[in-house]
Amino acid sequence: MTPTTLYLKYRPQKLSELDSAGPREELIKIFKSEKFPHAFLFTGPKGIGKTSAARIIAKKVNCLNKKQFEPCNDCVNCLSITRGSNVDVLEIDAASNRGIDDIKELREKIKLAPSCLKYKVYIIDEVHMLTTEAFNALLKTLEEPPAHALFILCTTDPEKLPKTITSRCLVINFKKATKKEIVDKLRKVCDKEKWQYEEKALEEIAKLSDGSFRDANKVLDQVSFSGKILLEEVNKLSGVSVDFNIEDFLLILQKRQAKEAVLWINKQVDQGINLKVLVEKLLDAARNILLTHFGIEEEKLENKFDFSQEELECLIGLFTRAYGELRFAVIAQLPLEMAVIEWCQIEGEDGKREVSRDVGAGSEKTEKSDPLQTSHPHSTSNFSPPSQFSFDDVVKKWSEILEKVKLLNHSVLAFLKATRPLNCEDGFLVLEVFYKFHKDQLEKDQCRKIFEKAAGEVLGCEVKLKCNLSETKRQPQPLPKVDFIPPTDKPLVSSQTNDNADIIKLAEEIFNKGGTIQ
Incomplete structure (x- = not known):
C-alpha cells in the first residue's frame, strides 16, 4: 500500500479541475487563445492552488498531444512533470534561495536550451522573499527573456514585490476560498472515497481551514480513519469539548x-x-x-x-x-x-437589564425597568425633578460622583478625567470636554447612562448629561521660574537635614509612612 495524503491525491491536474473559479476561467481563456505571456504572477493566500496551477501550465505548454486548452496527462512530458522528475521544470523556493548568487546561477542556466521540452519553466514560490539585489538580477531576465523560457512567480504577499517585477508579469489573483467552495470540495472527496459524513462536520472543517483547500483536505484526512466524518471528531481535533455550544x-x-x-x-x-x-x-x-x-x-x-x-x-x-x-x-x-x-x-x-455587580448571584434580570433604575431600588425613590440640583452642588460633589462612576465602570471614569463641569442649563449638567474622542465616547448610550446614574445617586435627583467640546485644548502647566544659582564649591545640602530628627521626618514624608522609622 502506497501512503498518500488527500491533498496530493486530489491535487488538480487540469485547468478545469482548479478549485478557484476566477483563476480557472481566466487561465482557460488565455490558453484557448493559444497566446500566453512569458511570465505569470500568481498572488493569494497559502493552500489555494497557485503552485498546482503553475504545474498544469508547465504541462500545457509542453504537452505533445494538443487537446484544446488542457494538457493530456498521458504523454511522456505530462507524466514526467506530474511526477516532478523533469529537469526542464524547476521549482525554486525563494525563501531558501533568495540571494543574488542564486538568481545569477538561474540566469546562466536559462540561456541553455531545454533538454527534452519545448519550454523551460521556472516556478519561483514565495518570490517576495528575494533580496533587493536578487530582484534586480531577476528583472534583467524578465526584461529580455529567452524564447524558450517561461516564468511563473507565486507569492502570498504581493505588496512586497517591486513594481518593476509586477509590471512585467500577467497577474492572476487567487482569492481566499469561500466556505461554500470548501464544503463542495470536501463533499466531492467524501463521495469519491465513499465516506459517510455529517454536513455540520464539513462546515466546521471549512471554518478551521480558513479559506485554504489544502488545509481543509489535511483536516479531512485526520478525521477520516473510521470512514465516517463526524462533527465530534472534528471538534476533538480543534480542541473543543463534545458538549461545547x-x-x-x-x-x-x-x-x-x-x-x-x-x-x-x-x-x-x-x-x-x-x-x-x-x-x-x-x-x-x-x-x-x-x-x-x-x-x-x-x-x-x-x-x-x-x-x-x-x-x-x-x-x-x-x-x-x-x-x-x-x-x-x-x-x-x-x-x-x-x-x-x-x-x-x-x-x-x-x-432592559440591571447591572449585576455580584458575580456569585447569577440571577436572571430581564424585567423592564426605568432607564435610571439601579441594582438598589430604594435609590430611585430619592430622585427629584432636574431643577433640584445646582451647579454648586455638582462642583462640591464632583469627586464623589467620580468615585461612584469608578464603581460602575473604569473606562467611563477615564473619559471623565478629561472633562470638567461647565454649568447647568434646562435640567442638563453640561461638561466641558477637551478632546473630541472623549466627547464621542461619553455621548454613547452606555457611557452616558452610567454617568447619569452615578450623578443621580450622588445628587439625589435625576441628571441628564450634555457635553460641549472645548475650543481650547488643555495646556501643560508652565515650569516654575527658578532664580539663577551661582556656582559654588560648597555642597548644596539643606540645613534642615543636619540633625537625625529632621532626616527621619523627611524620610517619613517621602515614603508616606505614618509611623516612626526604627
Whole structure:
C-alpha cells in the first residue's frame, strides 16, 4: 500500500479541475487563445492552488498531444512533470534561495536550451522573499527573456514585490476560498472515497481551514480513519469539548448571568478546550448576529438573540481585548472571566437589564425597568425633578460622583478625567470636554447612562448629561521660574537635614509612612 495524503491525491491536474473559479476561467481563456505571456504572477493566500496551477501550465505548454486548452496527462512530458522528475521544470523556493548568487546561477542556466521540452519553466514560490539585489538580477531576465523560457512567480504577499517585477508579469489573483467552495470540495472527496459524513462536520472543517483547500483536505484526512466524518471528531481535533455550544454561552451573556458565565468558562477549561478557539467562535457568532442587524445572514443560528448593535460592539470589544491578553495570562481563563464580569456590570440598552455587580448571584434580570433604575431600588425613590440640583452642588460633589462612576465602570471614569463641569442649563449638567474622542465616547448610550446614574445617586435627583467640546485644548502647566544659582564649591545640602530628627521626618514624608522609622 502506497501512503498518500488527500491533498496530493486530489491535487488538480487540469485547468478545469482548479478549485478557484476566477483563476480557472481566466487561465482557460488565455490558453484557448493559444497566446500566453512569458511570465505569470500568481498572488493569494497559502493552500489555494497557485503552485498546482503553475504545474498544469508547465504541462500545457509542453504537452505533445494538443487537446484544446488542457494538457493530456498521458504523454511522456505530462507524466514526467506530474511526477516532478523533469529537469526542464524547476521549482525554486525563494525563501531558501533568495540571494543574488542564486538568481545569477538561474540566469546562466536559462540561456541553455531545454533538454527534452519545448519550454523551460521556472516556478519561483514565495518570490517576495528575494533580496533587493536578487530582484534586480531577476528583472534583467524578465526584461529580455529567452524564447524558450517561461516564468511563473507565486507569492502570498504581493505588496512586497517591486513594481518593476509586477509590471512585467500577467497577474492572476487567487482569492481566499469561500466556505461554500470548501464544503463542495470536501463533499466531492467524501463521495469519491465513499465516506459517510455529517454536513455540520464539513462546515466546521471549512471554518478551521480558513479559506485554504489544502488545509481543509489535511483536516479531512485526520478525521477520516473510521470512514465516517463526524462533527465530534472534528471538534476533538480543534480542541473543543463534545458538549461545547457557543450559543449556550451567548444566551448566558444575553441574560448577564455572571456566575453561570464564569462557571461555563471553567467547565470548558476543565475539559481541555483551547481558549483561543473559544474566543474565536464567540467573536464569529457575535459578528453573525451583528450582520443580521443590517440584513446580512452569513450563517443561520439555532437561537434568536436580542442584542442591540451597541451591545454587540461592546461585547466584541471586550473579548477581542481578552483574546490579546490570553498569551500573557498567569491564569489561563482569567482574561475571559474579567471580560464576562465587566460585561455583566454594563447596563443593557434602554435599561432592559440591571447591572449585576455580584458575580456569585447569577440571577436572571430581564424585567423592564426605568432607564435610571439601579441594582438598589430604594435609590430611585430619592430622585427629584432636574431643577433640584445646582451647579454648586455638582462642583462640591464632583469627586464623589467620580468615585461612584469608578464603581460602575473604569473606562467611563477615564473619559471623565478629561472633562470638567461647565454649568447647568434646562435640567442638563453640561461638561466641558477637551478632546473630541472623549466627547464621542461619553455621548454613547452606555457611557452616558452610567454617568447619569452615578450623578443621580450622588445628587439625589435625576441628571441628564450634555457635553460641549472645548475650543481650547488643555495646556501643560508652565515650569516654575527658578532664580539663577551661582556656582559654588560648597555642597548644596539643606540645613534642615543636619540633625537625625529632621532626616527621619523627611524620610517619613517621602515614603508616606505614618509611623516612626526604627
